[in-house]
Amino acid sequence: MGNVAQTDEARIVAARVRAWLGAGGLRPTRQRLSLATLLVGDGRDRHVTAEGLFGAAQDAGEAVSLATVYNTLKAFCDAGLIHEITVDGARSYFDTRLDDHPHFFWEDTAKLTDAPAEDLEIARLPQAPEGAEISRVDVVIRVRPKAR
Template structure:
């Protein structure tokens, strides 16, 4: 499956809350554009990894009237509100992950597909001591893969 596509929802997956409720709980006003983009991101259930460009293409295909700048702004607002997790895989590619739990990723370099790795399956040790007054917020591990 392409990382930007909506994955099949497992039969035992808990249903997601309605998008308006997710936005309200995150302290975001449910504007028309936030609701529409939120429905594309969260409406199908399951976890997704999307780029802003891919979400913009989905919005256009759904006849939503939004600009690419609005998509970027909304994704960043959702991230700041804790609804998404931003994953920077290199200097040019940023994914937005609907799974905000602690976990890591495989990146298939050939296609740009991103896949979850359970957080418990990766161990990171001997982190350097952060400078005084700072703390480690999280560690993101991206394991890069290529087809053999």
């Protein structure tokens, strides 16, 4: 009985991953399928770094290079499937949740989490420069544990 449930779950994950890639117009290559399964296979939103996803792929026994992970994440971004959130010049996170929402960046653990959007109010944005338009506003709120 357990094998049937596992097989059903595997089919659900595979269908979810293929639909997600299809929504972005991407071919389901082996690398894309394996990385997409780690990103969205369980249906939950997450924030990952390329290095973190590479480690998860290695733990899962997937044969992908770090360069492939970076290139695949860029392809997912270009296809509109994930957003890149740059926290500082050296570190980017990739978010599978696509709606507008702010983030907390935990300085002590270098973890990015969702912040409650209903508590954020942006009253006005500056005009975009001539010939440009605002495509997105990323709000990253840096937090740290309180000093004792």
